[in-house]
Amino acid sequence: MIQRREYVNIVDRFFMPFPRSSGLLLHPTSLPSPFGIGDLGLQAYQFIDFLAQSAQQYWQILPLGPIGYGNSPYGSYSAMAGNPLLISPEQLQKQGLLKDEDFANLPEFPLDSVDYNQVIQTKMPLLYQACDRFRANASPQQHHKFTEFCQAKASWLEDYALFMAVRDVFDQSSWHTWERDIAMAQPKAVEYWRQKLQDEIYFYKYLQFEFFCQWSALTQYANHHQIQIIGDIPIYVAHDSADVWAHREIFAIDHETGEPTLMAGVPPDYFSATGQLWGNPVYNWEQLQADNFRWWIQRFQTILEYVDIVRIDHFRGFEAYWQVKQGETTAITGEWVKAPGKEFFEVLQDKLGNLPIIAEDLGIITSEVEALRSRFQFPGMKILQFAFSGGSSNPYLPFNYIQNCVVYTGTHDNDTTVGWFKKLSAEDKQIIINYSGPVSQEGIHWDLIRLALSSIANQAIIPVQDILGLDTDARMNFPSTVEGNWQWRYQPNALSEELANRLKILTHTYGRAPSSD
Numbered sequence: 001m002i003q004r005r006e007y008v009n010i011v012d013r014f015f016m017p018f019p020r021s022s023g024l025l026l027h028p029t030s031l032p033s034p035f036g037i038g039d040l041g042l043q044a045y046q047f048i049d050f051l052a053q054s055a056q057q058y059w060q061i062l063p064l065g066p067i068g069y070g071n072s073p074y075g076s077y078s079a080m081a082g083n084p085l086l087i088s089p090e091q092l093q094k095q096g097l098l099k100d101e102d103f104a105n106l107p108e109f110p111l112d113s114v115d116y117n118q119v120i121q122t123k124m125p126l127l128y129q130a131c132d133r134f135r136a137n138a139s140p141q142q143h144h145k146f147t148e149f150c151q152a153k154a155s156w157l158e159d160y161a162l163f164m165a166v167r168d169v170f171d172q173s174s175w176h177t178w179e180r181d182i183a184m185a186q187p188k189a190v191e192y193w194r195q196k197l198q199d200e201i202y203f204y205k206y207l208q209f210e211f212f213c214q215w216s217a218l219t220q221y222a223n224h225h226q227i228q229i230i231g232d233i234p235i236y237v238a239h240d241s242a243d244v245w246a247h248r249e250i251f252a253i254d255h256e257t258g259e260p261t262l263m264a265g266v267p268p269d270y271f272s273a274t275g276q277l278w279g280n281p282v283y284n285w286e287q288l289q290a291d292n293f294r295w296w297i298q299r300f301q302t303i304l305e306y307v308d309i310v311r312i313d314h315f316r317g318f319e320a321y322w323q324v325k326q327g328e329t330t331a332i333t334g335e336w337v338k339a340p341g342k343e344f345f346e347v348l349q350d351k352l353g354n355l356p357i358i359a360e361d362l363g364i365i366t367s368e369v370e371a372l373r374s375r376f377q378f379p380g381m382k383i384l385q386f387a388f389s390g391g392s393s394n395p396y397l398p399f400n401y402i403q404n405c406v407v408y409t410g411t412h413d414n415d416t417t418v419g420w421f422k423k424l425s426a427e428d429k430q431i432i433i434n435y436s437g438p439v440s441q442e443g444i445h446w447d448l449i450r451l452a453l454s455s456i457a458n459q460a461i462i463p464v465q466d467i468l469g470l471d472t473d474a475r476m477n478f479p480s481t482v483e484g485n486w487q488w489r490y491q492p493n494a495l496s497e498e499l500a501n502r503l504k505i506l507t508h509t510y511g512r513a514p515s516s517d
Helices: 007-013 042-053 089-094 116-137 140-152 154-169 187-196 198-224 242-246 285-290 294-303 341-352 367-375 417-423 426-436 444-454 497-509
Strands: 021-025 058-060 228-234 262-266 276-281 309-313 320-325 335-338 357-359 380-383 405-408 459-463
Touching (some): 042 058, 042 198, 042 497, 140 198, 154 187, 154 198, 154 242, 154 294, 198 228, 341 367, 357 380, 426 444, 444 497
Parallel strands (some): 021 058, 058 228, 228 309
Antiparallel strands (some): 262 276
8 A cells, every 4th residue: 555644743743833944846747757747757856856965855846636727736626636647657667557669659749848738648548558557467466555545545536536537428528517417416326427437437546546656656755865845735626626526515506506606716916906716616614614624624634645744825715715706707896704714723733733834825914814824833925026015014025024934036926036027127126136235147036046045934945947047938827817827847957966056055055954964
C-alpha cells in the first residue's frame, strides 16, 4: 500500500510560528517534460535537487486536482483526487507498463507552454494502455496494493471514479445536464451505472493509484532532502465536480435543476473592476455545521496525507463570504454573509491538532478576518508588488510586517516582477527606488527577491519566474479571464548551477538556510 503521511507527526514538526526559511513557487505543470506538460518524472526530482542546492526548504505548488474547464487547478473535478495529466509516462515505462514503441509518434510540443488539448490527446491513450497492461499483467502483490489503495480512499474515490465514468457517457457535459435519475444521484441509477461502467470506473481508480504512487515517491524524495511541500486548498470546489454531485446537501444547489442558487466570488478589487464571479456554489454552512464539518475534516485529512503545509486559498471566506444570486453576470451585485470559521477551525484543531496552515488573506480584509487568522496563529501573506502605494502605512511594506507571515514577490495571480515593474509609471518606479535604492545590475527581480529574503517574515516564497527574470509572457494566471492561463513552463537547463549558487548565497546571507546546510 502507498505510504500515508501521518499528519499528527507533521504537526509536531511544525508548531507555529514557522522557522525562518524560504522556498520557491512552481506548479508541477510548469516543469519541463517530453510530454508537453510538467509531470512527476525526472524533471520534478531535478527541481527538488535545485531547491536543495540553493538552500531552500519549501516547494509551494497550486492545487493538484484533475482540471476542468479553463484548465484551472482551482476548478477541479474533485477536491480529493489528483490530476492524471501529471502522471509521468516515463515512470510507467520503468514499471514495464509502457514501451518504447508507445512513444514512437509523439508530437512536437511547445517547450515554454502547455497545449492542454494536445497533451490530453497524447497522454490519455498512453494512460489507457498502461491501465490495460497493469490489469492484465501486474503481479498479485501489485494488484493487492491497488486494492488496498482503493479501500483506503473509498470515501471519495468511489464517487469520483463513477462521476468521471458517467461524465464520459454524457459527452463531458456537466452533471446537472445528465439523465435526471443519475444527475440526482438516485440510488438505483447509481447502482445501475456502477455495474454498467465497471471497466471505465476501474480506469479512473487506476489513474488515481498511479498518481498517488508517483506523488508519494516524489514527496518522500523531497522530505529526504529537507524540502517540505506547501499544498493549496481552494476554499470552493467546482460546480461540475464529484463533490457537488455526491454531496449537494452541503452546497447552495437548486435540487430541481442542479444549478447553483448562490455563486461564489469577490466584489470589485485590485484585479477586476467588476469583481470576480467564480460560479462555484457557496456552501450550506448550516448543514456542514450540523454534520460537525465532516466533509471539510476529510478534505484536510486527505491533503495532509500528501503535503506538509496547507495554504488556504481565499481564507477570508471562512469569516464572511461574498455570494451572488444565480443569473448575475458579474460579481458587483452580491452580499457578504457570515461563515462559522471560528467554530470550524476549533473542530479541525480538536480533530487534527495545531495544523500547519498558511492563510491567503489578500483582498478585502476586515478586522474580523484578521482576528480569525490570529486566533489560530495562521501566518498571512504579504505581497511586495502590492507594497508601494498608499504611503508608509501600507501593510505590504516590509517594515510593517510581523514575523508570523509569509512574504512573496508575487503570486500565481500576479504579473512577473519584471513584467510588473515595466508597466509602472515613472512616479511609481521612483517610489520603489526611494524605498530600496536604484535598480541593481542584477535587475528589479533580484532587488525584490533580496527585499523579501531580508524581511522579518518567517517564510519567504519566490515564484520561479522571478528567479529567472522572466517577463509577462511567463505569467501563470490573469484573474477574471478563462483562456490562456496556467500554461507557462520553464525550459530544460534554465535552472543553472550559477542560479542555484546566487540564490544560496542570499538565502545564507539572510538566515534562511537549513541549519545543517
